[in-house]
Amino acid sequence: MLLLMLEAGMPIDCVLTADTGMEFPEMYRHWDKIDQVLYQERGIHLTILRHPKGFEWLMFDQPKEKLETLENRARLDVTPYGNGWPGIKVRWCTGQLKTHLIDKEVNRLKKEKNALHYVGIAADEPDRIKDEIYPLDVWGITEAEALQICYDRGFHWDGLYELYRRCSCWCCPFQRIDELRTLRHHHPELWAKLRDLDERAIGQFGHTPLGRFKDNWSVEQLEQRFAAEDARRKETEMEKDKSEELRDMFKGVPPKNVIIPVDDLPPKTLEQHLKERQKGQEKPKKHKKSH
Numbered sequence: 001m002l003l004l005m006l007e008a009g010m011p012i013d014c015v016l017t018a019d020t021g022m023e024f025p026e027m028y029r030h031w032d033k034i035d036q037v038l039y040q041e042r043g044i045h046l047t048i049l050r051h052p053k054g055f056e057w058l059m060f061d062q063p064k065e066k067l068e069t070l071e072n073r074a075r076l077d078v079t080p081y082g083n084g085w086p087g088i089k090v091r092w093c094t095g096q097l098k099t100h101l102i103d104k105e106v107n108r109l110k111k112e113k114n115a116l117h118y119v120g121i122a123a124d125e126p127d128r129i130k131d132e133i134y135p136l137d138v139w140g141i142t143e144a145e146a147l148q149i150c151y152d153r154g155f156h157w158d159g160l161y162e163l164y165r166r167c168s169c170w171c172c173p174f175q176r177i178d179e180l181r182t183l184r185h186h187h188p189e190l191w192a193k194l195r196d197l198d199e200r201a202i203g204q205f206g207h208t209p210l211g212r213f214k215d216n217w218s219v220e221q222l223e224q225r226f227a228a229e230d231a232r233r234k235e236t237e238m239e240k241d242k243s244e245e246l247r248d249m250f251k252g253v254p255p256k257n258v259i260i261p262v263d264d265l266p267p268k269t270l271e272q273h274l275k276e277r278q279k280g281q282e283k284p285k286k287h288k289k290s291h
Contacts, residue, residue: 001120001136001146002034003153006041013115016105018049018098021056022169024187026158033155049101055169058083058096059197060204076208084210085173085201093169122146171197173213177222184226195219 005012015038017031035046051058060082064070073080086093109115121128122136122143129137136146147161160167163182164175170183170190184191198219205211213219 001118003037003149003155004139004141005118005135006037012038012042012044013113014044014047014109016047016049016102018101020093020097020169021050021054022171024160024167024170024190026160027167030155030157030160047105049105051097051101055093055097055171056197058092059085060200076206078205078208078210082204082210084205084208085213087173087209093172120146170194177217180222181226181229184223191223195223 002012002015015034031046031048038044038046053062062082064073064080070080083090083092106115106117110117117132119132119134120136121134122145123140124142125137141149150156157167163186164179170187171194175183183194198213201211201213202218214222217225
C-alpha cells in the first residue's frame with residue numbers, strides 16, 4: 001500500500017508500525033529499507049511504536065490487579081504476575097503490543113492534525129475492514145497481489161514470506177506445526193529462544209493454559225518430534241545412498257557373475273535369486289470352473 005501511495009503522489013506525513021520486540025530479523029531489515037525509501041521520497045522516517053516494558057515483561061512480570069484474576073490465580077496456585085502464553089480468548093500480545101499503541105497514536109494525530117488514517121488491509125480480508133480508509137480494498141488488490149507488487153519493486157524480506165504463511169512474531173503459539181518445523185530449521189537461534197521461553201512459562205505457570213504453548217504440544221515435545229523426524233529422514237537417506245552405492249558397484253557386471261548369500265541357504269548368483277523372487281511374486285492363474 002505504502003509503495004503505491006508514494007508512486008501515486010498521495011500525501012503522507014507519518015507512517016506507523018508497532019514493534020513487539022519479537023519480529024523476525026528479516027522484518028527489521030525490511031523496516032530499515034522502508035525507512036530509507038521514506039526519507040529519500042518524502043524526508044520522513046518510519047515511526048516505530050514500542051511498549052515501554054516489552055513482550056517478556058508482559059509475559060512473565062506484569063502484576064495482575066483485578067480481584068477476579070487474583071482469586072483465579074490463587075485457585076490454580078499460579079503466581080499473580082505475568083500473562084503467560086497468549087491464548088485464543090486472550091491475545092494480550094496483539095492488544096498491548098500493537099493495537100493499543102497504534103490506536104492511541106492515531107487518535108492523537110486525528111485530534112491534533114485532523115489526519116486521515118490509511119490502513120494496509122487487502123481486498124480479500126473483508127472481516128478486518130472497519131471504519132478507516134483502506135486503499136488496497138478500494139483498488140481491489142488482494143494479499144497475494146500486494147506481495148507481488150512488493151517483490152516487483154525489490155522488497156522481498158530476504159525470502160521470509162516464501163518460508164512462512166504469515167510473518168508475525170516468531171514465538172507466536174498460533175503458528176502451524178509445519179511453520180514451527182520451518183522455524184527450527186531456518187532460524188535455529190530463534191528456536192533456541194522459543195525453547196527457553198516455554199521452559200520459563202512452564203516453570204512459572206505450570207501446565208495450565210498460561211504455561212501451555214499449544215494445546216497438545218510444549219516446545220520441548222515439538223523438539224523431540226522434529227528430532228525424531230530428522231533421524232528417520234537421515235536413516236532413509238542413508239539406506240538410499242547404500243542402495244545406489246551397491247547399484248553403482250555392480251553396474252555393468254552380469255547378474256550371473258555376482259554371488260550373494262540369502263539367509264542360511266547356499267550362495268546363489270544374483271540372476272538365480274532374481275528369477276526365483278520373480279517366480280514367487282507371480283500370481284497363480286485361475287482355472288475356469290466347468291459346469
